[in-house]
Amino acid sequence: MKRLLFVVFLLLIHPHVKAQQFFTIGGVVKDATGKPLALATVFIDGSKRITATNDKGEFRFRDVEPGTYQLVVNMVGFYSVKQTVNVQNQHIVLNLSLKEKEETLKEVVISFDPRRAGYMALFIKNFLGTTENAAGCEILNTEILKFKENKKDNALEATSDDFLIIMNQKLGYKIKYLLRKFSYNRMSTVASYDGELIFENIEGSDQEESEWIENRKNAYKGSLMQYMRALFQGKTVDLNFITYQVSGTQTKLVDVNSFVKLIDSNFISLAFKNSLYIRYDSSATQVYQQGTHQFTSKMGNDGTLLRLYLKRATIDKKGSYVDFRSFLVKGYWGGKRIGDQLPFEYQE
Template identity: 30%
Template sequence: MKYLLWIVFLLPVTCFAQKRISGKVINTDNGSPIPNASVFLSNATIGTNTSEDGSFTLKSVPPGQYELIVSVVGFETYRQTLLMEGTDINLATIHLKPRTIALSEVEIKPDVDFEKNYTVFKEEFLGSTEWAKQCTILNPEMLNLDYDSGKKQLHGSSYDFLVIENKALGYRLKYLLTDFLKDYNTSIVYFVGSTLFEEMDGTPSQKRRWKKRRKDTFEGSSMHFFRSIVSNNLDESGFRVLRLIRQPNPNYTAGMDVSKKIEQKLINKPLKIADFVTLTNLKGLFGIQFKDCLYIMYTKKKESEQIFSGVNKVSYRSNYLTSILTINGKYGLFDNNGIITNPEAVIIEGSWGRSRVAELLPVDYMPEP
């Protein structure tokens, strides 16, 4: 991996001016403009619709790497990764290809297992926290859920945007679900999609409550952790990172307690940022490389319950808010907004592992005093 100068790594993200992204959306087949298409930055509050001539402008875009999404009924979804630096971006013309819909796709068939699958999906997608109880999916009919009994896996995606009201944090989310997987064999849950955040209307007292809850959700989160790395203030932010060594127990046999299947050893010596983070040759992206697991504690909050059990239980006296991060591949990547950009390469357990869409904050969220 190619390294850049360390001084670049220490630049705070707030020292750059916010810029604009503009362009025009047209039909690939006949060159006509496409009005009223949704254009937004995934997982942010920045979005708009195209005008009658297909043009659009996204304003006040902070620096960082984003995925630009263009979506409209009847056309294939357009995605483009953009790196916002010190200048405006003019994308000129974006071509959307009309989506050919086979009759079999629109044929409505009864799904006798939908309610059962939807109950599982909702708990894994929204979560099971107090915030999740205040979230509602307004149009579940947009979901396509399928259970593979042979592989014991639940798969899902959405035909169009799922509209989710999060009354705990005051956001209305439009979530285009690309892929959802719950593997009952491994207990791994994975989902990926594109989200546009919109502020909900509320009374002054509701807005004050939402502001407080958003800040509380941010503090100790993975976004907070990775932003603290970029700002080089991990310790000051309240994070402590240890090495967790895991290896198969050579003496384990069937019938033994499952917690004995893996031998775990926690090295009680705090790691430095340079021990597990590197710069990459990709602008705005940082790499995580670590052969063992990262045991991450947020020392400004306590756990209200035991979050590790069975084979994943770690014997350690601290009851700080704790997460375990394991790299499932060569490296993980995150950007200066504090977002993991290759989630398939990272396995998260503990506090962060319990967080779902109910705790999701937009990438352009900045905590207020």
């Protein structure tokens, strides 16, 4: 009886306390004929969550928080499949089908290609990045990369049939990246790539672990992930972000919270006109105290231009947006590559 009264008392003094909800993402993977596929790799893009299907083609991820996830299935001899999964208030059950690749003879390289070294240098610079964290990365299986010159678009393209294995010694992660396509336009010098990745912690000494913790903190500060999470929490200024709305060649200081609407306890929507210009600056609070109608024409290299590609963006509390097409990103965040990425499980 005393225990019951104590529980009731807690509920009365904390009426808004709600137990964290967790759900399951599971399902079956089959081939085009409906035959279950065993040992197919299933993972959640950008996370540490990875598993394999059993003899019945079944897989399951337990303890999944509400949010948006990209589920990826990959198996040798089949085309990989990616599906957006929106977890809200119930378990998710998926039926996924893989299409078998046509059998082709693997290309045999019988002579050294003098252009490959140049291709590789260009790929590493634009795929891993040029930051200190990127410099600490090494691709262990570069031989699986296939390069092609697209003469029509004056672009270098690259693909791979299997995971690229990347060791990031600066952040302490082993990354498996399933590269769908990489393209570097020689005229515009713009690089783009598409693929999915999975993180795994590297084991190290106590000193290495301490360095990785500090490096991860630095990589997180001022990142797109931190900004999106700050948006969800309504704390962009508290976390040192300054947001302007672009109008022609000028920018106007704005309260980005006015562009945010709460959908429920797990999702928000963001809608704004034109573009936002965002900087990470320790003086953010002071800047906002000076007034919300201040204009400036100064936009430095430390800022990011963010434009909505869709009418609005839906964002979850881990900083992910439901549709990957939501934003066009240029500037500081646009220059961040694989070498600076963190898994979405990361917390300060």
